[in-house]
Amino acid sequence: MDEIINRVANSKLITFDLEELYASGDRKRVDISQWLEEGFILREKRFRESVSNHNWTQYQDAYVSLHCSTDAIIPAWAYMLVATQLQGIAKKTITGSQETLETILFTEAISTLDTTPYLNSPVIVKGCTNKPVPENAYLLLIEKLQPVVKSLLFGEACSSVPLYKKK
Numbered sequence: 274m275d276e277i278i279n280r281v282a283n284s285k286l287i288t289f290d291l292e293e294l295y296a297s298g299d300r301k302r303v304d305i306s307q308w309l310e311e312g313f314i315l316r317e318k319r320f321r322e323s324v325s326n327h328n329w330t331q332y333q334d335a336y337v338s339l340h341c342s343t344d345a346i347i348p349a350w351a352y353m354l355v356a357t358q359l360q361g362i363a364k365k366t367i368t369g370s371q372e373t374l375e376t377i378l379f380t381e382a383i384s385t386l387d388t389t390p391y392l393n394s395p396v397i398v399k400g401c402t403n404k405p406v407p408e409n410a411y412l413l414l415i416e417k418l419q420p421v422v423k424s425l426l427f428g429e430a431c432s433s434v435p436l437y438k439k440k
Contacts, residue, residue, distance in 0.1 A: 284395075284430075285394060285395060286394075286395045286396070286397055286426075286430060287390070287391060287394050287395065287396045287397070288396075288397050288399055288430070289391075289396050289397065289398050289399065289414070289418070290399040290402075291379070291398065291399070291402065291406045291410055291411065291414060292399070292402040292403065292404050292406060294379060294382040294383065294386075294410075295378075295379075295404045295405075295406070296336065296364075296378045296382065298334060298335060298336055298364055299334070299335040299336070300335065300336050300337075300338070300371060300374065301331075301332055301335045301336070301337050301338075301363075302337070302338050302339075302340060302371065303332075303337060303338070303339050303340070303355060304340060304341065304342045305339060305340070305341050305347065305351060305352070305355060306341045306342050306343045306345060307323075308320050308323035308324060308327075309341075309343070309345055312342075312343045312345065313343055313344070313345040314345070315345065315347065315348070315351060320351065320354075321354065324354055324355055324358060325358075327358070329358050329359060329362055330362070332359055332362050332363045333362055333363075334362075334363070334364055335363050335364065336363065336364050336365050336374055336378065337359055337363040337365070337366045337367070337374075338366075338367050338368070338369055338370060338371055338373065338374040339352050339355055339356070339366065339367070339368045339369075340368070340369065340370065352368045365377070365378070371405070372405075372407050375405055375406070375407045375410075376407045376409045376410065379406070379407060379409070379410035379413065380409075380410075380413055383410065383413045383414055383417050384417075386417055388417060388418060388420075388421045391418055391421055391422050392421050392422075393421070393422070393423045393439075394422055394423055395422070395423050395424045395426070396418060396422045396423075396424070396425055396426070397425075397426040397427070397428065397429075397430060397433055398411065398414060398415075398425065398426070398427050398428075398436075399428075399429070400427055400428045400429065401429075411427075415436070415437075419437055422437070422439070423438070423439050424437060424438040424439065425437040425438075
């Protein structure tokens with residue numbers, strides 16, 4: 274009987290798992306509509322008081338996204354005022370959705386990625402993840418790796434989609 278040989282394990286193919294770049298820590302959202310009159314009207318004095326009196330310690334070491342769940346028009350200074358309260362408490366504060374937060378975190382991680390280990394190598398970008406990896410992270414990764422790799426694939430070694438091959 275012939276011995277089963279794992280050709281994938283013996284190949285030079287490098288698997289890149291974006292999930293490994295996931296920034297660990299709690300994700301929290303702050304809906305500033307809670308400090309608006311009827312959820313729509315920003316009255317500066319009352320808004321400032323509400324922001325000042327809020328319990329900010331619950332965001333300690335968290336990644337925080339600021340948003341407004343109503344259709345209120347929010348001036349930029351309002352988000353800035355909230356961010357001043359989170360300075361030194363939250364790991365990062367952004368204005369936008371959770372997906373925007375994840376995109377920013379992955380952008381930062383990918384921008385500092387050392388591409389030396391991938392130089393002239395075939396790389397497969399793992400497709401399945403258990404953590405929220407935004408679609409933009411895949412595009413940012415391609416932008417970072419394509420100039421240095423021999424080839425890029427997507428998926429799993431047993432069923433990959435070729436994306437790029439150096440000519």
